[in-house]
Amino acid sequence: MAISTSPATHHELSAWQKWLQHPEKLWLHRLFFQIHLWVGMMAGLYLFVMSISGSAIVFRNELENSANFNGNVFRAVEWLVDFHTNLLAGEVGRGVNGIGAMCLTLLCLTGAVIWWPGIEHWRRSLTLNWKASIARTNWDLHNMLGFWCFLFVLIWGISGIYFSFAQPFNDIVDWFEPPSGDKLRFGDLVLTWLSNLHFGRFNMFTEVVWALLGLVPAVLVFTGIFMCCHRILIRKGTPLPR
Numbered sequence: 001m002a003i004s005t006s007p008a009t010h011h012e013l014s015a016w017q018k019w020l021q022h023p024e025k026l027w028l029h030r031l032f033f034q035i036h037l038w039v040g041m042m043a044g045l046y047l048f049v050m051s052i053s054g055s056a057i058v059f060r061n062e063l064e065n066s067a068n069f070n071g072n073v074f075r076a077v078e079w080l081v082d083f084h085t086n087l088l089a090g091e092v093g094r095g096v097n098g099i100g101a102m103c104l105t106l107l108c109l110t111g112a113v114i115w116w117p118g119i120e121h122w123r124r125s126l127t128l129n130w131k132a133s134i135a136r137t138n139w140d141l142h143n144m145l146g147f148w149c150f151l152f153v154l155i156w157g158i159s160g161i162y163f164s165f166a167q168p169f170n171d172i173v174d175w176f177e178p179p180s181g182d183k184l185r186f187g188d189l190v191l192t193w194l195s196n197l198h199f200g201r202f203n204m205f206t207e208v209v210w211a212l213l214g215l216v217p218a219v220l221v222f223t224g225i226f227m228c229c230h231r232i233l234i235r236k237g238t239p240l241p242r
Contacts, residue, residue: 019116020118020119021118021119021120022118023114023116023117023118024118028113029113029114032110032113032114033110033114035106035110036107036110036111036114037228039103039106039107039110040107040221040224040225040228041225041228042103043100043103043104043107044221044224044225045221046100046103047100047103047104047107047217047218047221048217048218048221048222050084050097050100050217051214051215051216051217051218051221052215052218053080053083053084054084054156054199054214055210055211055212055214055215056080056211057077057080057081057084057199058199058200058201058207058210058211058214059207059211060077060081060199061201063077064077064078085097085163094163094164095164095165097160097163097164098160098161098163098164098165099164100160101156101157101158101159101160101161101163101164102157102161104153104156104157104160104217105154105157105158105161107157108150108153108154108157109154111146111150112146112150115143115146115147117143124140125140125143125144125147126144126147126148127140127144128140128141128144135227135230135234138223138226138227138230139223139227141219141223142220142223142224142227145216145219145220145223146220149213149216152213152216153216153217153220155194155197155198156198156214156217158194159194159195159197159198160198162191162194162195163195163198169191170191172187173185173187173188173190173191
């Protein structure tokens with residue numbers, strides 16, 4: 001019997017090489033994908049309505065200042081603010097909003113991990129090919145918006161947690177820099193900026209940008225649900241072709 005003396009051509013890839021070339025084969029990638037999938041499905045409707053209502057109340061000050069205090073426009077804006085802030089349910093609704101903001105933050109962080117498609121395909125996840133199939137275009141749109149709008153969505157998630165559960169944030173500031181009279185602390189400035197960043201209320205330009213980008217989570221929910229349904233009902237679990 002002849003014995004081959006040629007060197008082995010197959011070798012096991014390291015975890016780093018798998019991450020660079022085939023991230024979908026890593027258990028961490030699969031775990032984060034499942035978390036991203038199920039959290040997105042459970043919180044999808046909530047995030048959709050929060051996205052739309054949040055964009056609408058970016059112009060709250062302008063709308064209320066130009067409206068009659070007892071008029072329908074003023075009352076409608078206040079109703080929308082109460083819905084976005086407290087889900088029309090007071091402190092209980094605000095607590096639910098905090099959980100929803102945690103879900104949004106978790107979706108951001110897990111999405112950042114599973115976004116990476118491998119070193120051969122990462123550029124395609126930054127753009128949109130309108131000539132591709134509907135399923136591929138939808139997939140690319142989800143990935144593209146998730147990448148370019150990552151910081152915005154993450155800020156909305158973290159600031160949403162702060163609005164609902166402010167005390168832990170204040171405790172952290174107090175721990176780093178105990179209160180000292182009326183002195184404005186750096187941590188207080190950070191929290192103020194975090195609040196302002198939630199709605200982009202710096203000038204008219206930023207408000208317009210925030211109102212438009214505020215619809216991104218709604219688009220991500222829609223494209224994410226489309227991908228999930230297409231994967232289950234049409235592709236039967238098989239991945240899209242590269």
